[in-house]
Amino acid sequence: MTIKNNNLVKFSLLILFLSFMQGCATTTSVKKTPTRTVHLDKPPAPAEVVDVHWAGFAFLGDYSQRETRYPYTSKIANQKVNGDSVIDKSLRSKLQGFSTSNYNLDTGLGDLESGEGLSMALGVSYEDVYVVPFDGDYKVSYEIGLNLVVFDFVDKKIITVYPLRFLRNEVFSHRPTEAENEKIIKSLYGDNGFNILQETINRMGGLVIRPSYGSYIGVRNVNISNQAFEKIPNNILANDIIKTQVAQELEGLLSKNTYTPVVPFSKGEIIGRSMAARFSNGKAYMLKLPELDYYIDVELRDFKKKSSEDHKGFASLITIKASTDLAEISNIKLSHNAWVINEMSGNSKDSQWTLYEESLSKLLNDFTKQLAISNSQWIKQHSVTKNAEKQMEGFRGLIRKSQ
Numbered sequence: 001m002t003i004k005n006n007n008l009v010k011f012s013l014l015i016l017f018l019s020f021m022q023g024c025a026t027t028t029s030v031k032k033t034p035t036r037t038v039h040l041d042k043p044p045a046p047a048e049v050v051d052v053h054w055a056g057f058a059f060l061g062d063y064s065q066r067e068t069r070y071p072y073t074s075k076i077a078n079q080k081v082n083g084d085s086v087i088d089k090s091l092r093s094k095l096q097g098f099s100t101s102n103y104n105l106d107t108g109l110g111d112l113e114s115g116e117g118l119s120m121a122l123g124v125s126y127e128d129v130y131v132v133p134f135d136g137d138y139k140v141s142y143e144i145g146l147n148l149v150v151f152d153f154v155d156k157k158i159i160t161v162y163p164l165r166f167l168r169n170e171v172f173s174h175r176p177t178e179a180e181n182e183k184i185i186k187s188l189y190g191d192n193g194f195n196i197l198q199e200t201i202n203r204m205g206g207l208v209i210r211p212s213y214g215s216y217i218g219v220r221n222v223n224i225s226n227q228a229f230e231k232i233p234n235n236i237l238a239n240d241i242i243k244t245q246v247a248q249e250l251e252g253l254l255s256k257n258t259y260t261p262v263v264p265f266s267k268g269e270i271i272g273r274s275m276a277a278r279f280s281n282g283k284a285y286m287l288k289l290p291e292l293d294y295y296i297d298v299e300l301r302d303f304k305k306k307s308s309e310d311h312k313g314f315a316s317l318i319t320i321k322a323s324t325d326l327a328e329i330s331n332i333k334l335s336h337n338a339w340v341i342n343e344m345s346g347n348s349k350d351s352q353w354t355l356y357e358e359s360l361s362k363l364l365n366d367f368t369k370q371l372a373i374s375n376s377q378w379i380k381q382h383s384v385t386k387n388a389e390k391q392m393e394g395f396r397g398l399i400r401k402s403q
Contacts, residue, residue: 039396040372042259043208043403045102050209052150053119054095054107056279057088060123060147063278070127072185073144077124077280085280087189087197091122094201103209118159118209122200123147123277125163125264126248128241129181132233133350138172142184144196145248147264149277149287150209157288158275160213160261164203165252166196206259208403217254217294217322217402218263219247224300228317231303233353246298250364257368258399263292294329294398297321303356306337313337314352316360320367322395330394332385336363371396 057077059066066074077087084092095107105120125145132139148162168188172180188196222243229237236242247265255262264275273291278284299319306313315337322330338359363382370378371392379388 034378035376037374037376038372039374039393040258040399040403042206045208046210049101049103050211051104051106051117052209053117054092054105055119055121055153056281057085057091058121058123058149058277058279060125060149061276063276063284070124070144072182073124073127073189075182076186076189088280090190091197091201094198098201098204100205100207102205102207105204117152118150118211119153120148120150120209121277121279122197123149126244127185128245129176130236130241131175132354133348134171134354135351138175139354140170140172140176140181140184142168142170142181142188143245144185144188145252146196146200148200148204148207149275151287153285155288156285158290159211160209161264162203162207162261163248163251163255163264164196164200165248166199168194203256208259213261213290213402215293215398215401216263216290217260217296217398218292219251219265219298220292220295221297222246222300223298225302227302228300231349231353231356233350236353242300246300246360246364249361250296250298250368253365253368254371254399257365258372258403260399260403262402263290293324294402295323297323300360301333303359305352308339311339313339314355314359316356316363318360318363320395322398324398329398330391332383332388332391332395334363334367334383336360336366336382338362371399 059070059074059077061069073087077085079086081089092107095105098105098107123146125147126143127145128141128143130141130143132141144166146164146166148164150159150161151157152159166188168184170176170184176184188194190197224232224242232242236245244265251262251265254260273289274286275289276284277287297320299321301317301319302315304315304317306315315335317333317335319331319333321328321332336359338355340355366378366382374392379392385391
């Protein structure tokens with residue numbers, strides 16, 4: 001594989017520089033330490049721990065669209081070892097000895113259809129490869145969306161969903177071939193280093209599984225203003241890719257940082273409030289999704305560039321709203337500015353979008369972290385909403401009811 005190592009280092013240094021500048025930007029005083037307040041605790045385990053049967057690896061959505069939805073993952077999963085999918089076999093191997101005080105997981109090889117009670121599957125929802133020209137080379141983002149789905153097999157009803165999003169960036173000296181893409185994706189499932197299956201199992205240990213949940217939250221809409229639209233490359237705008245990216249990034253961060261299950265955003269896997277699931281043994285089922293009680297709407301308001309003598313700033317501006325069927329509960333404007341030295345800012349729309357994208361990702365990640373543990377200075381620096389703290393607390397209230 002001909003990844004251009006010096007440019008991979010350069011891009012990594014850019015991200016490190018962004019992180020450093022962002023960290024500097026949030027330091028207001030060496031004398032005054034910002035207060036940190038814990039708002040959300042991990043939900044306690046139910047009084048009676050539930051039994052959950054491991055159902056294995058599944059493809060979510062219309063499997064006939066696998067060549068467009070998850071082409072490399074489906075090819076990898078169809079590779080067999082002693083009759084089992086290599087992904088299923090790796091998962092079962094890694095789950096040996098798994099234990100948690102939050103639920104009892106049965107990882108035996110029993111037939112899913114013969115069991116009662118709750119089952120858990122790891123389902124791939126989407127797989128995307130984004131190629132963006134970057135300073136004469138190609139920045140390639142490999143994104144895989146997985147969902148830990150807990151469902152009642154007898155009733156064919158989904159009880160809860162924990163979204164997981166994994167992203168890996170590489171820099172190539174050329175547009176990567178399909179073989180190179182497949183090699184990268186396969187390494188994410190099977191490398192001894194960062195392995196998304198092991199990362200998933202690590203997350204499973206902290207999940208709380210209940211027989212039922214009172215309320216459900218999820219992203220409903222992602223809107224783009226005319227000002228923001230002009231800054232986004234056409235290939236990301238096509239087929240609403242950017243809308244899906246933002247929604248799925250936000251729901252993954254909410255799940256991770258606020259310990260909350262999130263009903264997945266629709267990208268073809270949801271048909272009439274049901275989710276198609278095809279397991280690696282070839283059996284397929286339609287599982288009914290819960291209706292949303294709380295809605296999250298996101299607007300990309302603008303992406304702005306600022307300049308100083310030696311640096312350029314790339315700012316993302318968004319609005320996040322949360323509501324019920326009866327009322328709007330939270331409405332907050334947020335922004336984040338990432339500074340880079342002039343030589344790293346690039347000149348093309350595509351290369352500058354890379355920096356706007358990093359700024360937006362940092363903003364979404366920080367916002368969800370602030371919902372759980374707040375820094376007293378963060379809201380002042382990142383929101384122009386007058387009663388921003390009140391709006392954040394309104395959002396937290398819905399999160400607490402959804403945990």
